[in-house]
Amino acid sequence: MKGRLILRWVLALGLLLLPAAKPALGQAGADLAGQFNAAYDLLEQGKYDQAQKIYAAILQEQPGHPLALNNLAAISCRQGKFEQALAQLRRALPQAKGYKITLDRVCNVEGVCAAFRQSTDKFGQESLEDLIKTNILMVQMAASGRSPGK
Secondary structure (H helix, E strand, O other), X not given: OHHHHHHHHHHHHHHHHHHHHHHXXXXXXXXXXXXXXXXXXXXXXXXXXXXXXXXXXXXXXXOOOHHHHHHHHHHHHHOOOHHHHHHHHHHHHHHHOXXXXXXXXXXXXXXXXXXXXXXXXXXXXXXXXXXXXXXHHHHHHHHOOOOOOO
């Protein structure tokens, strides 16, 4: 009986504190979105090393994050590291299944691999899985010496 009373108090306290936790959780999501957008902006400006560091930090927090891996693959393509880009894209693909995003901007890197800047909208309509599959095909063509545009 005493155990049940304690459990009820713990649950009640948890329910009271839940609304206070929501802003913190939302803030973490906003911070992540800010990191993604900062990294994308650096990528678009040609500051690949700086963008790469941010994506690596994101992957430290969220290993296998498909958008971070996709955009790292775009940087690898820019550096001529097509096999590395393919490995990153293949690692991202299973994680991207069912992942919907709203694209803010697309940066086409060397005509080979597209990097994506996610919009701040909560619900997306673009399938990240399909976008990554397209990038895989383009990188495979570039790695074999064929131009993706032909």
